[in-house]
Amino acid sequence: MPLPIFHHYPQSPIAEKIRMTFGIMGMEWQSVHIPRIPPKPLLMPLTGGYRRTPVLQFGSDIFCDSQSIAGQLGLQNIKPSAYQLSNKALELILGSFGETILFSLTVRVVLTSSMGVAPEEFIKDRGSLYFEPGWTVEEMRDSLPSILLQLQAAFDLINHHLLENGPFINGDRPSYSDAVVQHCVWFLCGRWEGGNEFIKPFDAICKQRDLIASFGHGTSHDISAEQALETAIKNPPNAPKGINCTYTGGLKYAQKVKIRPNGRTSDPDVIGALRYLDETLIIVDYAHEDAGQVAIHFPVLGYQISAL
Numbered sequence: 492m493p494l495p496i497f498h499h500y501p502q503s504p505i506a507e508k509i510r511m512t513f514g515i516m517g518m519e520w521q522s523v524h525i526p527r528i529p530p531k532p533l534l535m536p537l538t539g540g541y542r543r544t545p546v547l548q549f550g551s552d553i554f555c556d557s558q559s560i561a562g563q564l565g566l567q568n569i570k571p572s573a574y575q576l577s578n579k580a581l582e583l584i585l586g587s588f589g590e591t592i593l594f595s596l597t598v599r600v601v602l603t604s605s606m607g608v609a610p611e612e613f614i615k616d617r618g619s620l621y622f623e624p625g626w627t628v629e630e631m632r633d634s635l636p637s638i639l640l641q642l643q644a645a646f647d648l649i650n651h652h653l654l655e656n657g658p659f660i661n662g663d664r665p666s667y668s669d670a671v672v673q674h675c676v677w678f679l680c681g682r683w684e685g686g687n688e689f690i691k692p693f694d695a696i697c698k699q700r701d702l703i704a705s706f707g708h709g710t711s712h713d714i715s716a717e718q719a720l721e722t723a724i725k726n727p728p729n730a731p732k733g734i735n736c737t738y739t740g741g742l743k744y745a746q747k748v749k750i751r752p753n754g755r756t757s758d759p760d761v762i763g764a765l766r767y768l769d770e771t772l773i774i775v776d777y778a779h780e781d782a783g784q785v786a787i788h789f790p791v792l793g794y795q796i797s798a799l
């Protein structure tokens with residue numbers, strides 16, 4: 492099996508979370524840079540229209556969303572591992588807190604502070620993904636102090652844990668959950684002028700930051716998006732098939748389903764044939780002339796899944 496292919500762009504904080512995880516694992520991977528805003532014509536054939544960053548590709552198995560990427564990295568037989576399998580639930584629960592609390596607060600601080608500075612097209616695009624429909628610049632600016640109070644509270648909880656149990660979330664062993672915290676620190680400090688001052692009081696988070704930075708991003712090799720598509724065409728999907736949970740939401744094997752992130756966002760729907768469903772994972776079959784037959788993996792948590 493060829494090396495995994497990571498579709499990302501350097502400025503993406505969620506991609507940075509996975510790059511940090513590659514570093515913790517000392518992993519070797521292939522890198523494809525994708526555009527920061529649509530159109531993404533060389534990615535869409537692989538993802539069935541899913542437009543977010545990052546995406547991880549193993550042959551023609553496509554992992555959308557960092558939670559399904561983290562799930563897959565946890566299964567890799569690589570030492571050091573992304574996390575100990577016995578700890579998988581806590582790692583992914585922290586991943587969920589990382590996205591719904593830590594990242595969503597951080598992204599609001601970064602986007603609000605770059606309004607009037609970053610290109611309007613970029614702010615409009617990201618606003619349509621992360622803010623309520625009808626949001627206004629004034630509203631965002633007015634709520635900034637309250638967002639920062641919440642972010643301070645979230646960092647304080649993590650700092651407390653690290654002081655008691657650190658230097659990593661799991662004591663002496665770095666893992667995915669450290670990247671969950673640190674990609675937000677990376678984003679906040681890299682893209683908001685107040686970031687470094689803001690995290691300074693959190694000693695243990697600052698120490699964790701230096702340690703995680705010292706692992707780097709593993710070893711990457713640049714390839715083209717066309718090579719990634721060729722890899723998908725040449726390798727059949729390895730994903731399992733079937734329904735493997737008690738409550739199925741009425742979904743049936745092979746039927747057409749629609750998948751989209753929670754919330755009223757501008758994300759397009761992904762439509763495919765249900766290949767596999769368990770409590771935490773959904774996989775759909777999808778075909779495109781540029782990518783061949785692919786199996787697209789999504790986490791169940793965080794997504795609206797319905798029959799067509």
Ligand SMILES: N[C@@H](CCC(=O)N[C@@H](CS)C(=O)NCC(=O)O)C(=O)O
Nearest residue numbers: 503504505527542543544556557558
């Ligand atoms: N739930 C997704 C969120 C991913 C996400 O929102 N990524 C941002 C970049 S950090 C994004 O997709 N921005 C729009 C884009 O890249 O087109 C995950 O965990 O992977």
